Amino acid sequence: MPTRSRRKAAEPAGAxxxxxxxxxxxxxxxxxxxxxxxxxxxxxxxVAMYKGGDLLGSLYTGHWHEAISxxxxxxxxQDDYLAPIHRDLGAHLWRGMEPxxxxxxFMGKATSPTGGRDGTLHYGRLDLNVxxxxxHIPANFPVATGMAFAAKYREQDRVCLAFCGxxxxxxxxxxxxxxxxxxxxxxxxxxxxxxxxxxxxxxxMQSNSETFAMKAVAYGIPGVTVDxxxxxxxxxxxxxxxxxxxxxxxxxxxxxxxxxxHGHAEHDPADYVPKEMYDExxxxxPVQLFENVLIEAGVLDADSAKQVREDARQAAIAARRKALAxxxxxxxxxxxxxxxx
Amino acid sequence: MPTDSGQxxxxxxxxxxxxxxxxxxxxxxxxxxxxxxxxGAFKVTKGFLEKFGPRRVVDTPIAETGFxxxxxxxxxxxxxxxxxxxxxxxxxxxxDPIVNVLARHHWRxxxxxxxxxxxxxxxxxxxxxxHSQSVESYFAHVPGIKIVMPGTPEDAAGLxxxxxxxxxxTLYLENKYLYRRLRASGPLSLEPIPLGVAKVVREGRDVxxxxxxxxxxxxxxxxxxxxxxxxxxxxxxxxxxxPLDVETIVNSVRKTSRxxxxxEAAKRLGYGAEIAATIQEEAFWxxxxxxxxxxxxxxxxxxxxxxxxxxxxxPAQIAETLRKVARA
Numbered sequence: 001m002p003t004r005s006r007r008k009a010a011e012p013a014g015a016x017x018x019x020x021x022x023x024x025x026x027x028x029x030x031x032x033x034x035x036x037x038x039x040x041x042x043x044x045x046x047v048a049m050y051k052g053g054d055l056l057g058s059l060y061t062g063h064w065h066e067a068i069s070x071x072x073x074x075x076x077x078q079d080d081y082l083a084p085i086h087r088d089l090g091a092h093l094w095r096g097m098e099p100x101x102x103x104x105x106f107m108g109k110a111t112s113p114t115g116g117r118d119g120t121l122h123y124g125r126l127d128l129n130v131x132x133x134x135x136h137i138p139a140n141f142p143v144a145t146g147m148a149f150a151a152k153y154r155e156q157d158r159v160c161l162a163f164c165g166x167x168x169x170x171x172x173x174x175x176x177x178x179x180x181x182x183x184x185x186x187x188x189x190x191x192x193x194x195x196x197x198x199x200x201x202x203x204x205m206q207s208n209s210e211t212f213a214m215k216a217v218a219y220g221i222p223g224v225t226v227d228x229x230x231x232x233x234x235x236x237x238x239x240x241x242x243x244x245x246x247x248x249x250x251x252x253x254x255x256x257x258x259x260x261x262h263g264h265a266e267h268d269p270a271d272y273v274p275k276e277m278y279d280e281x282x283x284x285x286p287v288q289l290f291e292n293v294l295i296e297a298g299v300l301d302a303d304s305a306k307q308v309r310e311d312a313r314q315a316a317i318a319a320r321r322k323a324l325a326x327x328x329x330x331x332x333x334x335x336x337x338x339x340x341x
Numbered sequence: 342m343p344t345d346s347g348q349x350x351x352x353x354x355x356x357x358x359x360x361x362x363x364x365x366x367x368x369x370x371x372x373x374x375x376x377x378x379x380x381g382a383f384k385v386t387k388g389f390l391e392k393f394g395p396r397r398v399v400d401t402p403i404a405e406t407g408f409x410x411x412x413x414x415x416x417x418x419x420x421x422x423x424x425x426x427x428x429x430x431x432x433x434x435x436x437d438p439i440v441n442v443l444a445r446h447h448w449r450x451x452x453x454x455x456x457x458x459x460x461x462x463x464x465x466x467x468x469x470x471x472h473s474q475s476v477e478s479y480f481a482h483v484p485g486i487k488i489v490m491p492g493t494p495e496d497a498a499g500l501x502x503x504x505x506x507x508x509x510x511t512l513y514l515e516n517k518y519l520y521r522r523l524r525a526s527g528p529l530s531l532e533p534i535p536l537g538v539a540k541v542v543r544e545g546r547d548v549x550x551x552x553x554x555x556x557x558x559x560x561x562x563x564x565x566x567x568x569x570x571x572x573x574x575x576x577x578x579x580x581x582x583x584p585l586d587v588e589t590i591v592n593s594v595r596k597t598s599r600x601x602x603x604x605e606a607a608k609r610l611g612y613g614a615e616i617a618a619t620i621q622e623e624a625f626w627x628x629x630x631x632x633x634x635x636x637x638x639x640x641x642x643x644x645x646x647x648x649x650x651x652x653x654x655x656p657a658q659i660a661e662t663l664r665k666v667a668r669a
Contacts, residue, residue, distance in 0.1 A: 081418070118449045126417065126452050134441045142407050142438055146414020146422075153370065153396060153420060160414075173437075176407025183402055338484045339584075340453035340508035 016232035021297035036066040039090035041312035055106045058265035062087035067286035068256040071234030081147040083131040083162035086121035095128040103323035116329035138168040141177035148186040159187040159245040167198025182219040187245035195260035213255040228256025229286040342388040352520035354494035358501035361531045372399040373425030405434035429462030443510035444485035453508040461517035470641035475606035487511040488582040492557030494525040499534030516555045537584035545575030548599040548667040553579040556603045591623045598629040608636030
């Protein structure tokens with residue numbers, strides 16, 4: 001695990017705590033792997049689309065976030081609530097979002113989940129129990145407490161899993177949500193995706209805390225830091241937090257430590273990132289690491305891993321073809337729906 | 342719990358409507374600071390915790406962003422939160438979830454956000470610059486929020502019932518000066534009063550006074566005085582700023598050919614500017630006089646009585662303006 005100087009006294013970033021890989025459900029492992037690979041394939045395709053001028057504005061990607069988004073989302077039931085952010089394409093795909101719909105959102109197409117009214121990363125679908133957040137990423141957490149509140153109110157055993165970045169932890173939304181969720185004992189799991197930078201702001205300028213998970217102490221709830229490039233480490237830590245929330249014992253924080261391998265968005269050359277950081281983290285590709293783990297455990301062989309990648313590549317190509325062919329929206333009804341009936 | 346005495350105060354009317362909607366719909370719950378065990382800073386929800394329990398009457402930490410965002414999430418999956426801001430002045434702490442989460446969610450996604458936000462607002466209680474604000478204009482500019490400002494106990498009840506049943510984020514602003522000063526003239530109806538329907542509360546010939554909230558009772562008193570001098574004032578209670586009942590306002594102005602718009606909020610970019618502009622767009626050729634706006638001076642609301650009275654529109658000033666416009 002690459003380290004940073006400020007983290008020297010922190011607890012070591014957690015490894016998987018569940019059973020050995022060979023003793024786990026192979027179908028679940030394969031599904032996690034497939035969605036991680038698909039996430040990467042779709043995002044790589046969209047980077048090419050951005051460069052080729054297919055997209056409207058910028059493109060927010062989650063390279064090196066795949067283990068966090070898929071590792072965490074894969075702990076949930078389909079009726080649990082999910083509040084992903086812009087690095088979590090993997091969580092959306094896990095839930096059943098179609099890659100072409102994501103591309104359509106970045107293209108302002110009529111077929112995007114918002115019909116082109118919103119765009120880019122704002123494509124969450126409530127029919128998949130996924131919240132569609134505004135550009136104010138930290139606004140995710142208060143809404144997530146509300147979905148968890150509703151589950152508790154109705155005496156359902158659903159939980160709400162919400163993501164935020166390291167930058168979001170500085171906002172009032174974060175503090176107020178953690179305060180509310182812990183005082184009201186809401187079935188929330190808060191996953192902090194620590195990717196070292198909030199746009200251009202590095203960790204040392206974002207927080208004086210040694211870890212983000214340690215903030216949990218102040219709220220009287222569990223907090224754990226895990227290797228955010230290790231899908232099983234994330235999965236195990238989040239699964240424990242989900243079980244706790246489902247049992248009515250309240251919220252938890254899980255911090256996944258990773259690196260933002262692209263700019264804040266594709267327009268951003270991110271020349272403020274020291275080259276050594278990229279070099280150091282380039283050996284920690286979560287998708288490759290998980291593939292290695294599965295091959296080593298005999299869950300996958302090299303040929304089937306190659307096939308998964310090829311299928312994902314073809315799926316991304318087909319998604320682009322559909323999104324490109326889809327129509328642009330008709331502006332005639334633009335004033336409809338400002339208010340609900 | 343509030344019971345209808347047959348002459349309920351404005352404050353009791355709010356409580357009676359809340360109680361009735363909570364009885365009617367198990368998805369309605371109350372959330373805010375000090376609303377449960379303390380019964381609310383103004384005692385609107387006194388007895389609610391005992392009757393409905395802590396599941397439906399939720400005391401929160403001091404976290405306006407937190408509980409407003411919580412309400413949004415709960416509404417998103419089908420509950421009907423009624424958020425209480427202890428003072429409208431504190432609503433600025435929740436500007437982000439209101440404007441960026443609640444207001445635009447339905448337009449973006451088609452998913453409704455049925456959240457009612459109650460907030461006591463306004464001056465004349467000598468409460469100073471950050472406990473006396475009128476906040477309606479901040480939010481009237483934002484598409485996606487309805488704004489309800491009752492001026493009578495009857496409307497306070499019926500409009501709150503409608504706000505809670507409405508599928509949109511609705512800002513329901515209670516004039517705290519009226520809380521214990523206005524009483525209903527009989528048993529309250531808890532039937533919904535539709536949002537977006539203004540009311541001519543006094544018919545008149547010479548000038549239309551377009552107003553809302555405390556301006557209604559104030560306007561009616563002044564109209565009675567002016568009547569003695571032979572000036573006939575028609576008083577129109579706008580009741581809901583969003584949606585705005587343009588037709589009722591314009592019909593009144595077409596009849597009287599003169600209009601004065603009154604509110605307690607600052608005149609500059611106050612909601613009266615929208616009403617005045619709408620009147621000139623829709624009824625310009627019926628006007629005998631320019632539309633005149635009356636609002637507070639463009640200063641924060643002072644605490645000390647002579648200072649506050651110098652800032653907020655006073656009856657003499659309102660009467661004088663109406664007299665001038667009617668006779669010009």
